[in-house]
Amino acid sequence: MEEAKIKARKPHGFADRRADELLYAGRLAEKIGTVYRLYGFEPMETPFIEFTETLGKFLPDKERPNEGVFSFQDDDEQWLSLRYDLTAPLARFYAENMADLPRPFRSFRHGWVFRNEKAKPGRFRQFLQFDADTVGTSSPAADAELCMMGADTLEYLGLQRGDFAIRVNNRKIMDGILENIGLGSNDTARKLTVMRAMDKLDKIGLNGVGDLLGKGRLDESGDFTKGAELPAAARDIVLRFLQANGKSATETLDNLQALAGTSIQGQEGVAELRQMQALFDAAGYGRDRIKIDPSIVRGLEYYTGPVFEAELGFALVNKDGVKTTIGSIGGGGRYDGLVSRFSDNPVPATGFSIGLSRLMAGLKHSGKLGAGEEQGPVLVLAMDRDGVSLALYQKMVSELRQAGIKSELYLGEAGMKAQMKYADKRKAPCVLIQGSQERAAGTVEIKDLIEGARLAGQIADNEKWRQENPAQSAVARPDIVAAVQKILARHSRQ
Template sequence: MNEKPRKPQKLKARLPRGFVDREAADIRAVNEMVGKIREVYERYGFDPVETPLFEYTDALGKFLPDADRPNEGVFSLQDDDDQWMSLRYDLTAPLARHVAENFQEIQLPYRTYRAGYVFRNEKPGPGRFRQFMQFDADTVGAPGVQADAEMCMMMADTLEALGIKRGDYVIRVNNRKVLDGVMEAIGLGGDENAGRRLTVLRAIDKLDKFGPEGVRLLLGAGRKDESGDFTKGAGLSDMDTYKVLNFLSRGAVLVAPGSPDSAFVNGGARQASLSEPQNMAGVVKGISYDVDETAVGADGVAELALMAELFEAAGYNDGRIRIDASCVRGLEYYTGPVYEAELTFDVTNEKGEKVVFGSVGGGGRYDGLVSRFMGQPVPATGFSIGVSRLMTALKNLGKLGDDEVVAPVLVTVMDGDVESMGRYQRFTQDLRNAGIRAEMYQGNWKKFGNQLKYADRRGAPIAIIQGGDERAQGVVQIKDLIEGKRLSGEITDNAEWREARVAQDVVPEADLVAKVREILEAQAEDRRRAKGI
């Protein structure tokens, strides 16, 4: 018995895990936001550069977030010459390669910005994607912390250019050298303690998630979470744990979620409001006690003191920028100042709880990253903005997408002969040439009802109609679809509808553009009134 041939199985359309499709509204919102950021960076004298999505894997180095092995966390493939390439996981490592490769042609200090997608081969989760956009600014070849201070001021100006008001954000500043000084002061200096230092660093970096009490446990024997899973701690003594927590309290303002204020030891200059100027000199002096006269710690204190002077002189010590020892960036390649942009207003999380929005970007000094390629010191500093996360914040504040994009005017098609099609196309081009979004209907023109359904689904504000009778008279019908939809809910019978000739005008062809512009302006005014503007 002959079996019937099997039909080929249809290909299943499915989105890869950890990735998202972006629709028009989100794309426009990102473009609006990136444009405002770019304006600030350009005003500071930064220029754009673009690097490819792929880099040779060895060029990315061992600087992946929370990874101990060089190739962990990246998407890689082997080239036809057997060399491994990986999708970039951030925009900093590719910049380091670009600078090193073009070092003789680049003018130092090299001040540049770039926006683009980065990729992390990590387990996806709620709000955690494998592809996301970053927007970075970097200065390469500037050894002084003046460059770091400028980055912090530019971050503040960027947030305000996006409509985030003072008091709703803070730029937190610290220095890895002072943290290294604290590590030496508690006996964790030297290469032999590198592993324990990393454990301490990761514990400190959990402050915003677990609070001071959670960090205390991670610095000591370890912490058990709600599920019962146990994370082994750094094994510090109670006294050394106290010293680390005391250091973290210097300049701190906000208490981490779920933690009482008393959980932070009484070590330094807490203040009630971000709107008050900070005693930066006092905070830096307190930090100097914590580093216990170690050489590396003293260097860090001196750098923080200079940055504090620059913030004061430029007028940024008004709550916008703060010295805060609890700011400890997670990446291991930072070598000096580190800084973080934090939004301080409350939002409701997926559990319905009120939480502080938190970090939307940060960075620091990474003097060793370019040097890997050069065999000589090349100082560098920079920061990165998480575009998707910042866009979420701006939407929460109602600061993004206020300028609604109007759908295209639809030029309908009543006749399919060559002459008529040419006239419809000319109407469409006349509107476009006047700066008005417009499209000529491209579907099955013989069913006119489908054209109006399409206009409704598309949200078209106006439909242009010209049949044989109108063409003979040299006129066009212009239907205000927005007003028509509104009035259709108020008129109750066909006779009243016919008598009213709802939201429809007949104008000479020569007046088409002027009349369409008049109707669009009236619609825009109606929207402004509806918003109370």
Template sequence: MAKDKKPRRPRAETPKGFRDYFGAEVAERNQMLSQIAEVYHLYGFDPLETAAVETVEALGKYLPDVDRPNAGVFAWEEDGDWLALRYDLTAPLARVAAQFRNDLPTPYRRYAMGPVWRNEKPGPGRYRQFYQCDADTVGAPNVAADAEICSMLSDTLERVGIPRGDYVIRVNNRKLLNGALENIGLTEDDVETRAAVLRTMDKLDKVGREGVLQLLTQGRLDASGAFIDGVGLSKDQAEQIWTVLSTPGDTNSETIELLYQVCGSSVEANKGVEELEQIANLVEGQGHTSATIRIDPSVVRGLGYYTGPVFEAELTFEILDEKGRPRQFGSVAGGGRYDDLVKRFTGQAVPATGVSIGVDRLLAALRAKGRMDGKSAGPVVVTVMDRNRMAEYQAMVGELRQAGIRAEVYLGNPKNFGNQLKYADKRLSPVAVIQGEDEAARGVVQVKDLVLGAKIAENASLEEWKSQPAQREIARADLVVEIRKMLEGEV
């Protein structure tokens, strides 16, 4: 008779395309989100939290594949309706703005932070769950709202540790791009060709001038030798598109002047340039030059999404890739005006503009520049020398916590004292507190500076080690005061 098979143990592994975040990473992200929220709050935006699940109908045409409701998102059918984990934070805002339009102020200014989920093929640095941090104004048709978003994005980058000179916010207008297509004879009826041209314009950073011209016309060979079909424009049409893409001057005012010259007779293109000129003037009034917020007609974003100004925050410093080659870090935030999104629900035009910051990319940028080390100080650890005196050890951490100092009692097996110090090191604890029977009788404790101790053990000579003892004795009554001094570097 066959024996029953034991049930297979579950595999302890993260699902493909997802990852786990541990203490220091979570602490760094929370710190960054708090800093971003401070700036958004100063600008008058209110927080909003929406459900992680939306109806697929609410997410709508902005999904990657509208013919298959479960493509691009994590979706399931329930009682005849398709539900999905939210794909971004903008579609939920559009639903909220429509659902609560009689209760919300106009304009409605909100920010939202949280994870979003995309059912896409994962890759290096590309996950199916990631954090976004958005700020949007709904109900303001004036481009002053777009200019404010750009200024706020600049302040936000500087608040989290990206100084001026290390970033630029590039601004364009979809009306200018649409007008450029109109000037080469592509009408609104040429939907597929217009979309193909815009997608090609967006590849400027990857393939350069010649690559763009080839892709706009007959096609090109890519790096692997494969032939990529072109859009099929004439050489003259492609050159006209290139003229618009390559217009930037040395200053915003020069760029605006040149754009008026190249946008032709298109009413829409001229309207787009006019709006860019207003944005440039408004951000200049807030202290921004083209060095931080730059008019750049090569920016192409959200082909089926944005209806007016578009902007992208790009970090300009170099980092080393996995092969040790220098490269620019690239984009960490983007946004623009999307006046048709709420209209899907209400049937009435509702102007809206906003920005989304890629939190994980911004954190990676700060780590690459050494402005975050992926580590955070652990708690002060009170060691256990005598199990019978646990109440006194708990009293110590209670005093430290009341003083705002992070602290814990070692709760493992205290038999091996060396293991307690190893635990404190693994926790990145700055200080260990030691009190045995003898110290208790004399009303003192030993405090061990673990950070200094590690430095001494690594580099110091015997003489230096003796002159800078990492462990010293202090009065028990002075525990809080002395540890605060150690944490603030005064000892």
């Protein structure tokens, strides 16, 4: 009985990535790292896997039994999890090494994170993040610096002012307002329901948020989400908070101060935002780059103070001609309690995270990242396959590589026509051809594929093209490296 074949399939929410996409990601990471180093942050790396208790339960997801993280037990029956962000592992690293680290400790990291969430279009369960954090200072100046660095990074990537915005709020103000309407620290579940409703403002609008603050909301698919069941007066205060934006930063802050009322932590949050705004003004960061915005909530539970979000403002047109927006491509905030989970002493911290996958999609499809395709290798065709001929072809490839030229010997079994198609798929700039006649003459035919593609669009007479073959020339065998270098140099200037 023939064994059944395994079906080739990948898990939902995960993606295969090919050369062009990896090139984009590498280019982005290099540019972002350049700005972060300019600000004095140093690179570091933490493992993909941590003890589950190290990560904590900050991603509640009722649709998954292990609450948003991929977890398993090791041989010692200890629970391990794939990291869901780069912040919790940093908190563990700092707590474990704080005696040897400067304070404040400034670092950046980038890598894969994993979330065991329900997969949806455009929502992956594995994605790239690029984080920068300052651990060991409670000064709002550290939060302000991250916002300014975020703005500088997006501009360095080629975005213009108006293409993006860094929007800033403070969780202390939100907590103070929730305290004023009767939701204290003992009502955590209800507070989270309210904050999640607020966080959906951009997606469902003010009326939708109002429904979630009340009895609940029925969405377009017919699914009903139970609400926080706040009384009408409390709902009105929360909605007023989301609409507290003024015509200037001063007006917005005055509105927030009035809404915070007698809450001590609410007034403290407003004071921190005023201090941050003074630093933005002093450094020349206007509202076209950084803006106080009460609608920013941030979904993670561990934030304790200023929170910020980076958003792309330009629209994209999808394959169906429908305009879409990328929206948030990063954010962060203050998480003063996260490191303290490992220490008897309070350790304040703040961080900013860029979602490389989302940012890459926005920059790539808008054309703001530049060309994504990497030039392929120079290809030496295998016209003859006897041992002597293959050795001669391999010598050509070796000479090209020693000269720093990316090159490849065709190792398949196809004929010349198929080899040329292979060269096109590999994005080869040129191919080297040496059959028995060329070998006897001591020459090699070099076919410039880039020039050939350009000239092909200008020639109407195919017979004339075949006779003249203007993109192909014969060179003496000892001159192949210089000839290829000349072709590559010409195309690099175009």
